[in-house]
Amino acid sequence: MKVVAAFFTSYLVVCMPAIAEPSCDELNHLYQSKYIGDFSVNREAFAFNRHARFQCGGFDRNYILARAIHDLETLEPRQESDPNYYNDISQVMRLPGNRLSYVGKLVHYPDAEARTIHEGSASAIFFTDRMIQSDERFRPTYTLVHEARHTIKHKVFNGQRVPDEPGHIVCTRGKHKGKRVCDARLTNEADLVWGSGNSHEFLFLIFIRDHPKASKKIRREANEQLSYLATHMFNQLDQGILGHYNVELAK
Numbered sequence: 001m002k003v004v005a006a007f008f009t010s011y012l013v014v015c016m017p018a019i020a021e022p023s024c025d026e027l028n029h030l031y032q033s034k035y036i037g038d039f040s041v042n043r044e045a046f047a048f049n050r051h052a053r054f055q056c057g058g059f060d061r062n063y064i065l066a067r068a069i070h071d072l073e074t075l076e077p078r079q080e081s082d083p084n085y086y087n088d089i090s091q092v093m094r095l096p097g098n099r100l101s102y103v104g105k106l107v108h109y110p111d112a113e114a115r116t117i118h119e120g121s122a123s124a125i126f127f128t129d130r131m132i133q134s135d136e137r138f139r140p141t142y143t144l145v146h147e148a149r150h151t152i153k154h155k156v157f158n159g160q161r162v163p164d165e166p167g168h169i170v171c172t173r174g175k176h177k178g179k180r181v182c183d184a185r186l187t188n189e190a191d192l193v194w195g196s197g198n199s200h201e202f203l204f205l206i207f208i209r210d211h212p213k214a215s216k217k218i219r220r221e222a223n224e225q226l227s228y229l230a231t232h233m234f235n236q237l238d239q240g241i242l243g244h245y246n247v248e249l250a251k
């Protein structure tokens with residue numbers, strides 16, 4: 001009897017639907033009627049008017065962005081204490097002055113996949129072709145979470161100043177040593193939320209790594225990126241923190 005129960009339990013776990021890729025019609029509809037507004041997408045930059053449609057598959061930039069936002073909606077909270085990333089990131093993107101934008105290549109950062117650029121209290125996240133054409137299924141999704149953190153600079157919410165995000169600091173270790181792309185410390189959840197983009201990206205990847213709706217491919221990419229972040233994108237690791245998150249350093 002026990003064996004049978006165990007069989008059914010594992011059967012159900014294995015067969016839980018992973019992220020259901022929506023039909024192309026459905027994704028187009030969600031993008032036009034909901035996502036563009038919820039994430040302050042710059043239609044002109046994405047060359048996407050009110051009657052436009054994207055093809056699904058390939059590297060169409062509107063399709064890639066729509067799919068990333070759809071991931072945030074699909075990977076919903078499983079319990080009350082879980083964050084709702086769709087709502088949280090949408091709220092950030094709808095702060096006055098925030099925009100989600102696109103440019104083929106950033107002149108001053110030709111290698112950048114994505115970057116947030118500030119002008120006074122306005123902040124625009126730019127996705128570039130390097131991001132749009134990434135072979136990694138999940139990269140645009142976690143990059144959106146990372147870059148959204150960078151938009152929190154000179155922002156006001158409900159009449160209150162929102163504390164600025166700390167920004168990256170110069171790496172003292174890892175493959176980016178000497179470049180200003182690291183966060184200070186890989187630490188517990190309660191402190192990591194005060195960190196910059198790498199810290200928020202890390203928390204998001206931990207959340208989705210074990211999410212029942214994340215596909216195998218997404219879990220694998222999340223695991224690899226978690227190792228990459230721990231190995232190269234933080235200047236200090238708290239004692240025992242890798243065990244706490246069950247993350248291994250990259251080889």
Ligand SMILES: [Zn+2]
Pocket residue numbers: 146150168197198
């Ligand atoms: Zn960053």
